[in-house]
Amino acid sequence: MLWKNTYNEFIKILAKPRSYIGLAALTLLILIILFAMKADGRMYISFVTASFEQTLSFNGNILNGNLIAFIILQMLIVHIPLLVALVTGDLLSGEAAMGTLRMLLTKPISRSQVVFSKLIAAAVYTFILVIWMGFLALVVGRWVFGTGDLIVLNSDGLVILNYEDILWRYGLAFLVAYLALMTIATLSIAFSAFADNSIGPIVSTMAVIILFTIIGTLDVSVFDHVKPWLFTTHMASWRSFFSDPVPWSAIWDSICILLAHNILFVAVAVFKFKRKDITS
């Protein structure tokens, strides 16, 4: 019954116009970034490298597809949670609002199976979003700008990565970014289990992200013990793959914390949904 209902969930997601808003918005944003970089990218890069030019000489194609993909990933990872929440926050509560949840739950399918089938559908949808972003950023980026070494500016300074040493980093970075987005998906599904309207879980998810991000960026010692446990702190851990050497221990900690949040949010969703009186 789980897989039959999961198949149903795919049919519903495919038929809903809002499912395509995310993909369309993502495509448009990336195309705009690619266009802007093509038109004015050299100036953008020189602005970043200016402070190093007295001590370093930059030769070759700095503005290449690898750098473009990094810029795109960095810019969009903040906005994609909204696109994910737009679809996943609606999965349970949207059906409650429509009345179809009432119809579905009179069938011989357990409530846990309903949550898990929606979770699987959400996971696949989020995966498609990440793959699409990766394709546009990396494949189209390389096609338009060519390839070359990747120069990354991070808190430790300037990191230069050989072009042959980059693809595996992107592969793993996209996987961790996917895990971070799945945390958003499970959070919005958990909110969705409490609500009977579509918009509430989406707004609540974004409110939590904004709140946690603000706490994470506030340089106040009172939050120092909290920050490492906030999932938003680890949403950008994909960047660590572009450090040299790669801080595996820190990445592993982030993965564990994100996974723990995923499990917690799914458990909350199942616990609440199983006990919920369907009055809508």
Added chain:
Amino acid sequence: MEQQAIIEVKGLQKSFGSFEAVKNVSFTVNKGDVFGFLGPNGAGKSTTMRCMLSLIKPNAGDIRIFGKNLFEERNAILAKVGSIVEKPDFYKYLSALKNLEIFARVSGAQVSQKEIYETLDFVGLLGREKDKVGGFSHGMRQRLGIAQTLLHQPELIILDEPTTGLDPQGIIEVRDLILRLKNEQNKTVILSSHQLAEIELVANRMVIINKGQTIIEGSVAELMNAQETLLHIELVQNSQGAAALIQEILPQVKVQVSSPKTLELSIEKKHISNLNNKLVQAGFEIVALEPKRKLEDFFIQMTQA
């Protein structure tokens, strides 16, 4: 021969916060019944039906369907039940066919494409299966809702106010469908309504609930006919004289004179014709003689309370 109980509800209770939606509801539905679940708006019908489909968990009481405890063997029971609660809601952005395919997939039975088309034909929606449900009228959605209940050939069909919001033609169509379910497919049907006339037309047994409690349960025919009839008589004049004559003919009957021209009495149906003849022979001019069944009157009083 003893009837086989399909549904047994005993001492059902459900509260939402401090509001007691269902206080004490009990009834039994037998195999092959078209069972009417009657009560005014807010009586607790929908809450009871939602409890029977495990949409709502009751605070107390027992629900057994097909002899099994609903909350212990939920999936096995629901595989043999088709239902519409309140109104059938569908995925408006999908076609009627896609909607039925979705519900068939989780119905617990293998439903073929042929069976889906046959069900669409049964409810009169064949030819509209590719249309999106968003464009359907309320009546069409109601019929699609009934189609959805029938896909997996359930033994028991639960319909909550299936004629609400329908125009007269739609009401007749749904009523005919319910009768066909009983007569052609020998289904057990339980349907709720706040209209006694609707239940009387299709049901063979019924329960009346009000304010979350069972008031009366039994065969529709018995409940409707075994009761005495409340007879309202309007004369041109002299209702006092007519009352005295009735008292002479039927001394056990209590007559109430409500105005100089009208009177009311409770009487068995078989005496009405004889009483009419005697009043006419005695020279009383009768303007109207209006029998009202006591159950109907009782129900109206209850719904107005």
